[in-house]
Amino acid sequence: MRRQWTTGDCWLWCEGTALPVLWLGPVLWEGGHAPLYACQRCIRRLESKVRGVLIRGASTSPAPERQQWAQGDCWLWCQRIALPTLLLGTAESxxxxxxxxxxxxxxQRLEDKVHAALPYVPA
Ligand SMILES: [Zn+2]
Ligand SMILES: [Zn+2]
Known part of the structure; x- marks a missing residue:
């Protein structure tokens, strides 16, 4: 897949605005898809998480059509582990x-971002 840096807001941990960001992949969102963008620093952080997941032998080919709460680690801001989590989608990294x-x-926090980024998405 061809990737291009664009200027935009980072949707991951730093929450920076007007940064060079890369499209990571569509995130499943209320039956649709929302684009997920992240800056280089957050992509590095994601990649180190990815390596951790691969080392632990977790599946990296989930079935994103099945949205179910499952015990797991939150990959976003709170960084808590072993709590109910939902599969948001897949990123490519x-x-x-x-x-x-x-x-x-x-x-909820990401949902606010989605609605801010995509104002035409019905709330
Ligand atoms: Zn970032
Ligand atoms: Zn969380």
Whole structure:
């Protein structure tokens, strides 16, 4: 897949605005897809998480159509572990499809971002 840096807002941990960001992949969102962008620093952080997941032998090919709460680690801001998480979608990083899981408060936070970025998405 061809990737291009564009200027935009980082959707991951730093929450920076007007940065060079890369499209990571579509995140499943209320039956649709929302684009996920991240800056270089956060992509590095994601890649180190990815390596951790690969080392632990977790599946990197989830079935994103199945949205179910499952015990896991939140990949977003709170960084908590072993709590109910939902599969948000997959990002592409370091040549792997990476499942992105998040807890409910972080999903709410991302939802606010989605609605801010895509004002036409019905709330
Ligand atoms: Zn960032
Ligand atoms: Zn969280």
């Amino acid at each position: 370091a040549g792997h499809q990476v499942p992105l899981y998040s807890c409910e408060p972080c999903i």
